[in-house]
Amino acid sequence: MPDAARSFTYTALPGRVVFGAGTLVRLPEELERLGRTRALILSTPQQAAQTREIAALLGERAVGLFDGAAMHTPVEVTERAMVTLRELDADCTVAFGGGSTTGLGKAIALRTDLPQICIPTTYAGSEMTPILGETAGGVKTTQRSGKVLPETVIYDVDLTLTLPASLSVTSGMNAMAHAVEALYAEDRNPVISMLAEAAVGALAAALPRIVEDPSDRAVRSDALYGAWLCGTCLGAVGMALHHKLCHVLGGLFDLPHAETHTVVLPHAVAYNASAAGEAMAALARALQTDDPARALFDLAGRLGAPRALKEIGMPRDGIGRAVELALKNPYWNPRPIEAEAIRSLIARAWAGEAPSTA
Numbered sequence: 001m002p003d004a005a006r007s008f009t010y011t012a013l014p015g016r017v018v019f020g021a022g023t024l025v026r027l028p029e030e031l032e033r034l035g036r037t038r039a040l041i042l043s044t045p046q047q048a049a050q051t052r053e054i055a056a057l058l059g060e061r062a063v064g065l066f067d068g069a070a071m072h073t074p075v076e077v078t079e080r081a082m083v084t085l086r087e088l089d090a091d092c093t094v095a096f097g098g099g100s101t102t103g104l105g106k107a108i109a110l111r112t113d114l115p116q117i118c119i120p121t122t123y124a125g126s127e128m129t130p131i132l133g134e135t136a137g138g139v140k141t142t143q144r145s146g147k148v149l150p151e152t153v154i155y156d157v158d159l160t161l162t163l164p165a166s167l168s169v170t171s172g173m174n175a176m177a178h179a180v181e182a183l184y185a186e187d188r189n190p191v192i193s194m195l196a197e198a199a200v201g202a203l204a205a206a207l208p209r210i211v212e213d214p215s216d217r218a219v220r221s222d223a224l225y226g227a228w229l230c231g232t233c234l235g236a237v238g239m240a241l242h243h244k245l246c247h248v249l250g251g252l253f254d255l256p257h258a259e260t261h262t263v264v265l266p267h268a269v270a271y272n273a274s275a276a277g278e279a280m281a282a283l284a285r286a287l288q289t290d291d292p293a294r295a296l297f298d299l300a301g302r303l304g305a306p307r308a309l310k311e312i313g314m315p316r317d318g319i320g321r322a323v324e325l326a327l328k329n330p331y332w333n334p335r336p337i338e339a340e341a342i343r344s345l346i347a348r349a350w351a352g353e354a355p356s357t358a
């Protein structure tokens with residue numbers, strides 16, 4: 001057992017996962033298993049057309065579609081969906097899509113406690129967590145509740161075959177950040193650490209091959225498997241410096257979510273390298289390297305992903321504000337938060353320089 005001297009607490013979350021190529025066709029039996037007969041399908045406007053297959057599979061057990069899901073789960077959108085849900089007398093939701101749609105399904109579940117079936121089409125991982133972030137009047141609040149954890153998740157590898165390579169890469173790196181931070185989380189435990197190491201290994205190996213051939217089903221299967229494990233890590237333990245930095249940067253400069261995580265991750269790992277030995281050893285095994293931070297930076301480069309915050313919209317004169325906010329209400333982190341080191345981390349990430357362990 002890794003970290004043998006530590007005591008730990010581990011809470012297993014309930015949930016059923018149906019994984020594989022072509023598993024979407026099992027939706028009707030999964031609905032039946034939940035004892036439900038009136039599903040409201042959820043999607044974003046962009047993915048609405050793709051839900052026709054779901055409606056066809058369910059026949060009259062699909063009572064309607066709400067296709068207004070939006071980023072950051074705005075409360076106004078949830079309230080509109082609730083009106084539709086009540087008008088149609090739906091008894092469960094089927095969320096088809098990425099983080100935005102999963103978020104809407106969870107927001108409905110929080111208000112109604114109706115069961116949810118999630119069908120993820122990206123690597124975001126939110127479907128495996130009891131965490132819900134909602135925005136009201138531009139302010140985001142996050143909560144944990146067993147009510148929002150989806151009852152059933154159908155991972156259909158075939159649905160990810162058309163996820164563009166560039167999006168697969170940033171979505172995959174964003175997912176990997178959950179496994180990476182799980183390895184040095186304050187409440188880490190050997191079970192989740194085992195999943196985290198496998199998750200990083202699976203995604204790091206799959207992403208370069210997706211860039212070569214986005215339609216390779218076996219590789220897509222490895223990536224989706226890794227993404228599932230990353231989501232499980234996020235649902236099980238707390239996140240640290242990397243997530244704090246990304247929330248600060250995303251909030252201040254309205255940066256794209258997955259890209260921000262992709263840029264920051266190698267720097268957060270470098271920052272914590274000296275204070276998280278077990279985690280670095282696990283990452284070294286998963287990434288087959290003796291320098292995990294550098295390996296993640298190189299991986300992003302090889303994948304053609306952004307490596308500089310300046311590339312994705314952060315102004316240079318924002319560095320000072322970002323440092324200030326990053327030092328306020330810090331999350332627990334294995335290495336203490338030191339102002340000068342954080343300033344240098346953010347400056348390097350802004351410029352696209354290699355991560356530094358100093």
Ligand SMILES: [Fe+2]
Pocket residue numbers: 174177178243
């Ligand atoms: Fe995250």
